[in-house]
Amino acid sequence: MAKVNRKLATILATDCVDFSKFMEIQEELTLTNLSACREIIDPIIEEHGGRIFHTAGDSVIADFGSPVECVHAAMKFQEALTSRNETVDEGPKLEWRVGIHVDDVITEGENIYGSGVNIAARLEAQCEPGRILLSRIVQEQVQKRVDFIVSPAGTRALKNISDEFEVFYIAKSMDDRCVDDKAPPTRAKETPRVNTKGARKKPRLAILPFTNDGRDQDSDYLADGIVEDLITEFSMIREFEIVSSKTSFDFRDRGEDTAEFAATHKLDFIISGGIRSSGKRVRISLELSEVESGKALWRDRYDRVIEDVFDLQDEIVRTITISLLGEIEISSLQRAKRKATENISSYESLLRGKEMHHRFTKQANSQALEFFDQAIEADPSNAQAHAWKACTIGQGIVRGFLEGDPDKFIGEAMDSIASALELNENDFECHRMLSAVYLSQHEYQLAEEHGRRAYDINPNDPRVLAGYGEVLARLGKPEKGVELLEKALSLDPIPQGQMNSDNRYTDLTLAYFYLKDYERCIEIGKKVEHINFKSWLFVNYSKSELGSFDEKDAYLKQGLEEFNEGDWDLKVDRLHLPNEKTQSDLLEFLNDL
Incomplete structure (x- = not known):
């Protein structure tokens, strides 16, 4: 030592x-x-x-x-x-x-x-x-x-x-x-204590999108990219909760009122700022404010060259964390290989690729892959570029953006994940994706192992919380699964690429079904706006367990009309349920309808 x-x-x-x-x-x-x-x-x-x-x-x-x-x-x-x-x-x-x-x-x-x-x-x-x-x-x-x-x-x-x-x-x-x-x-x-009766409540933060104070609007990607990186940095600190980048950017895009946004997401603190870039010079102005009092607790301005942006992010995270928690509580800041790359061209391509990935269109998906390839070409050791390339290929497969042999694309995605993990075994994005891949292949123990590793590295990322929470619910740990899925809903109500919270609520119907809290399963299911097989099945099965099942129910009939085509067995198999008894009970229920 x-x-x-x-x-x-x-x-x-x-x-x-x-x-x-x-x-x-x-x-x-x-x-x-x-x-x-x-x-x-x-x-x-x-x-x-x-x-x-x-x-x-x-x-x-x-x-x-x-x-x-x-x-x-x-x-x-x-x-x-x-x-x-x-x-x-x-x-x-x-x-x-x-x-x-x-x-x-x-x-x-x-x-x-x-x-x-x-x-x-x-x-x-x-x-x-x-x-x-x-x-x-x-x-x-x-x-x-x-x-x-x-x-x-x-x-x-x-x-x-x-x-x-x-x-x-x-x-x-x-x-x-x-x-x-x-x-x-x-x-x-000085500030209200972040304690609740009984246990201490973790401070909840939001980093609002930075304003682009420069004349070059093309540098918006840099402002958004730095904000997203900072959110990721804070999400790795267990002593905080932080709302997702999607939630923060939705705040900007919808022109929401800051006070209303803070109340909706139960925020304790807000970080806001602006960025101005000119050539290689970057100026970032930041302010940390307390929601309850409206008081600015800390503010600073940084003038750097773009090559120093990684060290600057570390400094910002450390300074804000110390101001809220104190020096002794930030051991989780000591992480290896946080920098994506030392090559600024590779970093800029990485940020542009992520910007395109988040648009969820066929053209943007193709452009994102091009930017990630450029990032890798500029620096083959950029682990995040490999990881995000895999994620973008997965997006293209699921949404039908990529034309050709799906097995070929899956192979490319797995190769990219392997490259990223070889460069950085602690890349939570890779473990998150591997958990989802192994779940789809019914390799449940491997899905749990990689989900746990992703969660250990980043306990606040809503994609990690949702993926790992679902795995835990399936594998006999529904209490923890519900906890993580509820947290994902709280931090990121509308996931990236979605128009509503249906995915979050649907995941919770599965978790409450496994918890045998059938009343809560039904209650959550009512919040799903667009009917889907997964939540429809768990809600109706829960009704049958509670004795409130009604064959004349309009919701039941709507699902039967939409989903009763082909084989129930295939639909249940796609739910990736590890317990044969659970599968058998659900199939028996469906076949009796």
Whole structure:
């Protein structure tokens, strides 16, 4: 195990209040004033022995060896910023807030991690503009060593840290104190806790499609591709739930209201942003906001070259995850081979191929295969290109887009899956597809094995949840199957390529049938808009088990007219049911109709 480097440090976090609002109103003047503020802040931090290890322009995080020097620095630059604002004639008067905490931290190169960083940042978010908020440990260290007045400011609820975190304000004189001696200590919540009665509820996120802020509309594929990649990254983190890319893009395409979208999908947090590309330069602006309060918890802007987009995605995921969960809870971020390729041409072809795949037309299917071939030609080690090629061939077979011998295309798809797994044995797309292939071939144990591997790698992808959930329901684990299928419905109500939720509800009728919860099976079956054999059979069989079967029922008659052609045995066989007794019971029911 690699040695972890630790040290005791004083962390200062400071942020410019309402910076984004001012940028929308007076962009150039705001930037000018921001630069002037940073010309005050940065040298003072350095003068007092501090080191800035993270900055987003309108925010700074620095570490100091001494809490006394840190407090002196903060007081000095806050006083200087106040004086400057008195002389500002043009543009907004920018105010800053400061949070300071002392803690044991982990150092990794130039970066610092740990709860000490999180606490300082959360104190800063609780601080009033123009002031400095301290934790108790800082107050204890500096109270007798500085000439400033340190006053109690009550308690704060800091997410994942404490509901009763004691804090203090520091001021030059008694008149400047931010405390009401007559009032009891106040409590201000930074964010609502993501807890429910009993067990903890996982935070649910949505990443909204980024706006394309550049002049080149042809770069829409890049904006959408980065969003889809970020959704995949977050979906691999077990501590989160995240709605599917299809659900997020539907939000944009339908012009839905954000508040209504958040309520429908029971979101806790929303990530939004924009992208501007010019040549090889890419600028991404991001904001993380809390749904309940509407408050922006974090925002940042990144300027990179396109070749750095993979590292940028890692940085974004890590930063947002830390801000919501804390450093100690993100072990699932440590995954191998997340980068599709180091070759930017291969990556761009991969994104264009995925864009075409998602259109679900014959022409787009053909174009997608061409783009994936180009991605593979540019970088044969691009495992995702091989995996998505297999997925696109499967789409072409199922939807009749590919003309010719189906066995030939199936062979090509399996070859692509094999190539992808050889390059990256942890590609969840490949295991997801292999699970479906083995289920169709009645190789149930292999279907379960690959479904489990896909789920272990990506526990939030709705396609993984649906496929693995169906397999588990068939193999004697209907409770877990129902859980995964209900989650797939919640995160991705209308799957990609579909117009409604019929596929989700149909899968659930199978799971509730196996669970022998016949009432729920019937209830779910009523939500299927267009009749299909699978849900029709399970719903009517459930009615017979409950004694509510009616031969005059219109729904029963509609199914008989539509499905009673040919052999019932073949139709039941296509349901891929492993238990012969179950098959026999269903066939007996059908033959008695």
